[in-house]
Amino acid sequence: MKPIKVGMLGLGTVGTGVIRIVEGHQDDLQRKIGSAVEIVKVLVKDKNKPRDVSLPEEVLTEDPYEVLHHPEIDVIIEVMGGTGHAKTWMMEALRQGKQVVTANKDLMATSGSELIEEARKQQCDVLYEASVAGGIPILRTIVEGFSSDRIQKMMGIVNGTTNYILTKMSQEGASYDDVLAEAQALGYAEADPTSDVEGLDAAYKMAILGTLGFHTNVSMDDVTVKGITSVTKEDIQYGKRLGYEVKLLGIAERQDDSISLTVQPTMVKATHPLASVNGVFNAVYVYGEAVGETMFYGPGAGEMPTATSVVADLVAVCKNIKLGVSGKTGAVAYKEKKLKTDQQISCKNFLLLHVADKAGVLARITEIFAQHEVSLESVLQHPNQHNPAAEIIIITHDATKASMNNVLETLDGLDVVHEIRSVYRVEG
């Protein structure tokens, strides 16, 4: 059988893992696909840079068009990242009739529908399992495993860096700044950690999960995003005392056909399976109308886990080539997008307030919740020994975002409320 020829854009961590798997598992891959897989061209920035994998000299190139326009290449793997060149070159690959596999969440979240549209026109596949939750095959699970069900809710710990930071803060009582510095020293956080700690990376992934889970084109603008930079060790300790762990959750929900997507630090009940997902691990919790509760857990990043997902996509793409069904098996976003309004979005909330330590304050505050029809699950008040103010912790029952915004605005204007210290969504 004629071997399937592959070109790759990028040879960083993930690209190196891809080479290792394709070389190391050649026999298995051949059995599964029905022909050999050969990596014939790899785009790199500098051909002379020393590499962890050895490739014949003629395989490396600094010219993208030697890969994109290579007449024998069937599949292009994009593992260079970013949204500039990566987009231009992937579009060109599709126009050349090449199948595409990518690990690029930023690109798929921002230009996914455009790429998929071009792929459909060219009868090509675009697969991107590695773009969400590294080694967990969550995209095919959602598209194929739950093809018969209606997914109502997806909650994901989909960013390893922030989960590492929050886990350390929880387990060691350490501060955000200290743990971030440690994570940077260990290579778990980048020198510029913005995309991770501000929740953008997680939002990219939730946009992709939302698009596939809800069959509609979710864009980054549809995801409300809050990062973890304002999470304090005090918040985490208060949460623990009440039976919660703070996690940066991406939450995508559907009710009837209206959806909402958010990324935010969330108090997760300690008994919920997401609460014990620690360190750099990822997990995606999926609630389906018929199936109920499920959760998928695994490594969210790293050379080999991410490469596993890239090569699994490569296997799928190669099988489609052999079967003559390229471009015909992909998921279709067939539903019109309807976003929930603030009147429709609803959740439980955790509030930490610093208030004047005098009689009648609690009554005034709880009255404001009642006025806005937010009912309370529990209220805890105790004097703060380091502070002339008292601290009040309130956990609400389900309340709409609109009502909660009104409550917060009114509390903010109240003279006895010194500070609305923290507000968290509550899950589990």
Add this chain to the structure above:
Amino acid sequence: MKPIKVGMLGLGTVGTGVIRIVEGHQDDLQRKIGSAVEIVKVLVKDKNKPRDVSLPEEVLTEDPYEVLHHPEIDVIIEVMGGTGHAKTWMMEALRQGKQVVTANKDLMATSGSELIEEARKQQCDVLYEASVAGGIPILRTIVEGFSSDRIQKMMGIVNGTTNYILTKMSQEGASYDDVLAEAQALGYAEADPTSDVEGLDAAYKMAILGTLGFHTNVSMDDVTVKGITSVTKEDIQYGKRLGYEVKLLGIAERQDDSISLTVQPTMVKATHPLASVNGVFNAVYVYGEAVGETMFYGPGAGEMPTATSVVADLVAVCKNIKLGVSGKTGAVAYKEKKLKTDQQISCKNFLLLHVADKAGVLARITEIFAQHEVSLESVLQHPNQHNPAAEIIIITHDATKASMNNVLETLDGLDVVHEIRSVYRVEG
């Protein structure tokens, strides 16, 4: 587009769920498949029995051949269970060129290779996602999600009944007999619970997982099986004190190309993700050479979860019909089967011994382990207040099954050892 016509054998719990999903999700299914799906014939034992779903009178039949030989039926769904008629009729369905979807673990574990062989001959699909871990799409995860990886170990809590019993025993300190009676009253255990509590149900599922994960035909004879009937509340309490939970684990391992499969009550370290899978939930832990640790969690049984998996298979089968690739996408068992010998199987072990309460006993016992080259991780001895004997708990390091058998045989012959009370494998 011409609708795809489906026949079903059986209309019990799962069959009823299938009807509900196919009717309730018709619009979504049509979008995903590209044509409508119609259930045209359903085999039942008694046409006049009242049902939870209403079907036109002409759909129900008591004659299997009205389903199997129906000229317009494309796909047969088998949800009747058992290995007698079910096998005969599925073979006949395949010979008639029908695609087959089944939830039947017993049949797939005992006659899977025969059915798959016939399907290949007829260019038909046989899919059976629902046969393992109900609502968790674990089979496609193993076949497709990890197609690029080498799976080294799968550990599954794949029987909800026994996990419910062990969870209750652990959480409430109750005895096996009491919890079994309660589970029977609640419908979580059958009147004759043998297949569940003796580990056979779990063994069927491990044979299927082993076949797919290791690409070789694993049969029931290859799985060593021990059930939970001898697990005592004392064992569970001792385990908890040492940081373990007792779970009935199916364990399938590969080293180089030799495999071993077992189902047995296992002491699972409390920090391992499997230890907190409670009640009737199922979970499958998969360790891949490249991906590392992953776990997939969800409902293991029930009308709607199981039906979700059946209909997800139906969607896949229908897509293959539309693409003209029926019978061409299945997994192939391409590896020769090599079973590990007792010298190659190795694990940590937990032993609870009742011994004579006198000087020198511990030394004699530990010497026996040393003679057989089994090293010890920890040893605990304390007098038993209800018993003239002392109790010794020993946890070994990794030891081969052969060595452990020698140790146990020697201990058994020792006058100071009154009883080898319990032996558990240890994981995590």
